[in-house]
Amino acid sequence: MTEAPLVLALCGGVGGAKLALGLYRLLGSGLTLVVNTGDDFTHLGLRVCPDLDTVTYTLAGRVNPDTGWGRADETGQFMAALAELGGEDWFFLGDRDLALHVERTRRLAAGESLSAVTAAVAAAYGITARVLPMSDRPVATQVETDAGTLAFQHYFVRERCQPRVRGLHYQGAAQAAPHPDLLAALADPMLGAIVLCPSNPWLSIDPLLALPGVRAALAAAPAPVIAVSPIVGGQAIKGPTAKIMAELGLEVSARTIADHYRDFLDCLLLDHSDAALAADLPGSRVAATVMRSEADKVALARAVLEAASDCRGGKRGRGKNEVSAT
Numbered sequence: 001m002t003e004a005p006l007v008l009a010l011c012g013g014v015g016g017a018k019l020a021l022g023l024y025r026l027l028g029s030g031l032t033l034v035v036n037t038g039d040d041f042t043h044l045g046l047r048v049c050p051d052l053d054t055v056t057y058t059l060a061g062r063v064n065p066d067t068g069w070g071r072a073d074e075t076g077q078f079m080a081a082l083a084e085l086g087g088e089d090w091f092f093l094g095d096r097d098l099a100l101h102v103e104r105t106r107r108l109a110a111g112e113s114l115s116a117v118t119a120a121v122a123a124a125y126g127i128t129a130r131v132l133p134m135s136d137r138p139v140a141t142q143v144e145t146d147a148g149t150l151a152f153q154h155y156f157v158r159e160r161c162q163p164r165v166r167g168l169h170y171q172g173a174a175q176a177a178p179h180p181d182l183l184a185a186l187a188d189p190m191l192g193a194i195v196l197c198p199s200n201p202w203l204s205i206d207p208l209l210a211l212p213g214v215r216a217a218l219a220a221a222p223a224p225v226i227a228v229s230p231i232v233g234g235q236a237i238k239g240p241t242a243k244i245m246a247e248l249g250l251e252v253s254a255r256t257i258a259d260h261y262r263d264f265l266d267c268l269l270l271d272h273s274d275a276a277l278a279a280d281l282p283g284s285r286v287a288a289t290v291m292r293s294e295a296d297k298v299a300l301a302r303a304v305l306e307a308a309s310d311c312r313g314g315k316r317g318r319g320k321n322e323v324s325a326t
Contacts, residue, residue: 007305008185008223009195012036012051012204014068014238015230016197017058018291022301023195024059024129025294032130034182036199037114038141038170038207041153043091044082046101047108050153051204052118052133053100060125068238071096090158115179130181134208137176141207142169152203161240165247168202173210186217193308194218196227198289200241201260202248218264224311226267226304228289229254233273237290255281267307269300283311 007027011020012035023031033055040049050069057063057071064070074094083089093101100121107117113136122131141152145163155161185191199205209215218225231254236242242252250256258268258281270278271289278284287303288296 006030007193008032010034011197012199016199017055018297019197021058022297025298026301029128034132036204036207037133038139039152047105059127132179135176139173139176140171142171165244170207170210178211178214186221189222191223194223194225198228198230224266224308225264226307228269229257232271266311
């Protein structure tokens with residue numbers, strides 16, 4: 001087995017990728033990212049992995065800065081031609097982005113694992129951090145709504161998150177082994193910190209937690225678990241997190257995030273606008289969690305690593321490894 005990473009981060013989507021970039025700027029090859037694949041689906045015959053691609057493009061400096069997903073300097077001639085033929089054009093695949101989906105699909109069909117393909121893409125883009133899919137087996141997030149059960153991308157993109165959410169389940173999760181390096185890292189005494197990025201807990205983090213053994217491994221991990229709340233001042237910065245929480249009958253508050261992760265969480269980072277909640281949430285800390293610039297991302301990453309170092313020795317009485325934020 002290779003040496004354990006200094007920091008292990010779990011993430012998915014645009015918000016998670018932002019903090020991932022900040023951590024990458026501070027840690028480089030000392031960072032391992034385990035990315036949600038519950039959003040993955042086959043579209044137009046191509047295997048599309050939206051969260052993996054967003055994280056990879058972000059770390060490589062190739063992401064569209066206006067959307068936070070897709071590639072920079074993208075064109076859409078393929079989609080225009082597809083629409084002219086009456087094809088399914090509800091899910092945008094840019095001309096440059098299309099190359100990644102074609103190559104991934106080809107390599108998977110040839111027998112390569114998703115992990116191997118993801119590593120090859122990261123290497124081609126010059127990324128020194130490790131980027132791992134949460135599993136090499138498919139898991140499909142299903143959203144139970146007033147309009148029926150919808151595959152994630154149908155809910156999120158085709159229906160624009162409009163149907164009322166009644167519940168979620170993660171098809172195939174019980175049969176999908178987590179990436180072996182994830183469980184190995186969580187148990188390794190040399191791991192300095194475990195970070196839950198400010199991704200949607202129900203759409204981006206729960207598919208990962210639904211994999212056999214992951215939640216228990218997080219609870220037993222010797223490293224401190226630090227999460228950044230995706231809820232700021234009772235609202236989500238981006239995406240349907242607040243809408244889903246309200247529709248599930250949950251308080252739209254960082255308190256709900258802390259409760260959702262309560263069985264393994266050591267520290268929750270709250271935004272300054274939620275500082276009044278800190279007294280009610282033992283172990284919580286306040287930081288600037290809204291990331292508009294790269295400097296913001298690095299500053300938040302530094303605050304996360306400082307929180308992890310401060311937790312050293314405080315998690316269930318076991319020792320921790322100090323994390324450097326320099």
